Structure formats: C-alpha cells, structure tokens
Amino acid sequence: MNTPLSHYLVLSALLFCVGFAGAVARRSAILVLIGIELMLNAANLNFIAFWRYGDNPQALTGVMFVLFSIAIAAAEAAVGLALVIAIYRQRKTTRLDAMDSLKG
C-alpha cells in the first residue's frame, strides 16, 4: 500500500465534483439522482480511506459509518425513484424544467 492517502482523497473529490456537475447540469430527474448517489459514494470513499490510513484502524469506525451510509443511500434511492415515477404518472415527464407548476 504505497499509494498516498491524498491520491484517494483526490479520487473522491473528482467523483464528488463529477456527481455535482451532473446533478446541477442535467435535466432528467433520474440523472440528478444518479449524481447524488455519486456524491454519496465519494463521501463513503473518504471514510474508508481515512479509516485505512488512520492511526487506529482496529476501531472499525469508518467501516461502520459506510455500512450505515450505504443503507441510507439505498432508502433514499428507493424513495427518490418512487417520487420520480409518481411525478411521471401525473405529468408524463421526468424533466426537471417541465415541473414548474409553482412558477409565477
């Protein structure tokens, strides 16, 4: 394991920014959800990298946090996609710029 910790952190930052760019730039609600999942994954990678390179890897704290975070992400994706499908039934679109009923 000669890869320095900073390279893992840079990989995580790259993934986060790619997910962020997708989440703010795309029109499809499903793609925005994928972008949010990518950002969550980048955070998880940070947890694992800090756990592995930390001074006390026996504590397993990072691993536990990531396990719970994966569970939360699963719940979030399920509810988010259900919302997308419910909106699609109502409006026949998943494009975010078409969902503007509250627009004045």
Added chain:
Amino acid sequence: MPNEIAFYPLAALTVALAVAAMSLRHLVHCALCAAAAFAGLAVVYLQLDAEFVGFAQLLVYVGAIAILIVFAVLLTRGDEVRPGGGHSSRAWMAGVVIAALLLAGIAMPILASPSLDRRAPPAAAAPVKRIGEELMTHYVLPLEMVGVLLTAALLGAVVIALREEPEAKTQSSPPGPKRAEPREAMSL
C-alpha cells in the same frame, strides 16, 4: 505489489465511467455507466482492505440501486429528448464551472497538505466476524434504527409509487408489484 500499480488505472476508469454516466445522452447508457462506476468503487474498497464494505457496495449499488434506476428509466419511457432539444439545463455551463472550481478548491489543499501524504499502516484487518460482533454490541441501536428506516422507506416508496386513479387501474397496476421487488431485496 500489484495493489499500487492497479490503483491509477482503476481510478481513471472509475472517474471516466462517472463522467460518462453524467454526460451521455441516452438514459439507459447513463444508468449502465453509473453501475460500472459503482462497481469500480467497490474494487477500490477491496484494495483498501475493506472487503465487507466492498461486497456490500456490490450487492447494494450494483445489485439493487442500479436495477432500480434501470427500472425507473424504463418505466418513464417516451420521455426522451426530442431532436434539437437539449439534455442539459439552460445554465449547465455555470454548473460545470462551479464544479471545476469546487474540485480545485478541494484538490489543491489536499495535494499541498504534508499530513495527508502518509502511507498506510501495515495491517488493518476488518474481518466479517469482528464487524458482526461490533454491529451486535456497540452499534446495535443504530442497526435497529436502520432497520426501522428501511422498513419506513420500503412502505413509503410503495405507497408513493402505487397511487393510481380509479379509472386507470388496469393499465397502471403492473408497475407497483414490479417496483417493490428490488426494494425488498435491499432491506434484507
């Protein structure tokens, strides 16, 4: 060591797949690229000696969330971008610029910091047995909370996706049970 040689191609592949997932036109291609990017991240976890998290990532993200996304894409068919219409929002350039600035703002301090340039300590075993023991002793309350949360999310997702108009019950009933399956697998 093959470990450190493999890191850079793997990282490049994962980032490339993530970029493809966020920039391709066709939604199904995006979903498949995202699934592959999640799998690449699972391999990075394996490389970092977090075997259990790596396999959990494979099961949950590639096995469940990617399938869920593909289901959602296929159930919302007929919503493709018409020729001439953009697949990005109007101010997408501003979003990309902000993301690039964010990347610079995060990556430059990381690469400049001497304390983050450390190498890994030799052995950091996280055997499944110890993870199980910790989950059942120290983390038993969060574990129960996650169980409650997943049950609530399962019920909520079914309730949200199952609402149908009384006159349209015949053609809109198949999506309900179909969408419930992957979520059941997820909560197990």
